[in-house]
Amino acid sequence: MSMWKHHAIFEKNSLVLLVGILIVIAIGGLVEIGPLFYLKSTIETVDGVRPYTPLELAGRNIYVREGCYLCHSQMIRSLRDEVERYGHYSLAAESKYDHPFQWGSKRTGPDLARVGGKYSDDWQRGHLNDPRSVVPGSVMPRYGFLAETPLDFAHIQEDMQVLAIEGVPYTPDLIAKAKVDIKAQLSPDDPSVADLVKRYPKAVAHASLGGEAGPTEQDALVAYLQMLGTTVDFKLFDAKANWR
Structure with a gap:
């Protein structure tokens, strides 16, 4: 009852409530922002993290263009069930060259942060052409047209120049x-x-199925998917120590 009496002060006096809110926000702001003034970087340095190859970058652009992030996240949380299902939890450093990052908050399909090398190139192509041919219960639409669309990489150098500025x-x-x-x-x-x-x-070389017509958009997307989660040696980290 005594707690209610103290709380009633804020309920009945809007000015006191406003001051209280400002004080709480100020304290929270100092706790969150203060360390940023003396930390050189908020992202740990991790061996192995590198920029995308031009082909992987082209594939990533297609991944973003097709809205794959709407159904697939690239952020494994440090929870036991996620680590056991998808692999090592995501590190901030893995996304430091992503503009924009592909973390996501929606999983209609599985997380793709560690999909690289999990399946063969043929599996990836089959999955893109007809998802239900390899995953019967999949609700993913078909992306077979990517195998018939020539890869336009005329502006890949400009893309890299912009990213270099960033x-x-x-x-x-x-x-x-x-x-x-x-x-x-x-x-x-x-x-x-x-x-x-x-x-x-x-970097891993992938055989193109474009033939004389040249590389396809599917070639680039497969190259991007196959590198996800493959650059860092996670044997150097102990995932179990971070389970919550």
């Missing part, structure tokens, strides 16, 4: 070799793949 470490040399790197990553037997891997560690 802080992604694309050097003039990486930008200059963008179109060459796209072709190299779609030619597994090409000797230039070795140079690509030097520029983009752990």
Whole structure:
């Protein structure tokens, strides 16, 4: 009853309530914002995180264009059920080159933060062409048209230049070799793949199904999906220590 009497002061006097709200907001603001003034970075440095290859970047642009983030998140929370189902919880550093990030808050389909390498390229292509051919209960629409749409990468260098302005470490040399790197990553037997891997560690070459017509949008999207969650060595982290 005594607590109610003290609380009644705020209920009956709007000015006191307003002052109380301002005090609470001020304290909360100091706790949240204060550390940012002396921390050099709020994102931990993680070995292995790298910018997207030009082909992966083109695939990511298609992923965003098609609204894949509306049904698939790329953010595994540090909860036991999520870690056991999807893999190691997401690190902030993994998204530091994403503009915009693809964390998401809706999962009609599974989280894709660790989908890279989980399935073969053929599986990914089959899933895009006809989702129910590999996942009978899937409600995902078909994206078979991507396999018939030529990949337009005429402006990939401009995309990289914009991202470089935003802080992604694309050097003039990486930008200059963008179109060459796209072709190299779609030619597994090409000797230039070795140079690509030097520029983009752990980059994987994928065979293009575009034939003489050139790479397709599906080629780029598969390359993007197959790199998700593959750049960081998670053996260096102990996920179980962070279960809540």
